[in-house]
Amino acid sequence: MRLGQIFGSNVRRLRKERGLSQEALADEVGLAVTYVGQIERGQRNPTLDVVERFAEVFGVDPLEMLKLPG
């Protein structure tokens, strides 16, 4: 599984765990909602800075965003 796909599935999982809509999450990370949706579906190739922005909003270590859960 590619890092971008693992990252996207973690973004979606953490967003839902926190009860956030894609719109609310996009506001928090300061990215377009369409981009957040594409990230969640593994359709984008985000930079390390973007990974860190999501990790900060979710309050997790950036590396956790790139690991398969469990």
Next chain:
Amino acid sequence: MRLGQIFGSNVRRLRKERGLSQEALADEVGLAVTYVGQIERGQRNPTLDVVERFAEVFGVDPLEMLKLPG
């Protein structure tokens, strides 16, 4: 320490461990040598695909490229 800086220091360390010049590494990953130098100095914000390309050339797990060694 930012992920980009950790990544850069790992690229430099692994490149030297394998006895590669920046030019030889750039050839292997298919990126410009100036870009590889900037990555090593933590001056770029690489994408997850780029992290995976270096990991493949070095034969390590992509996540290892983003962890402080030791």
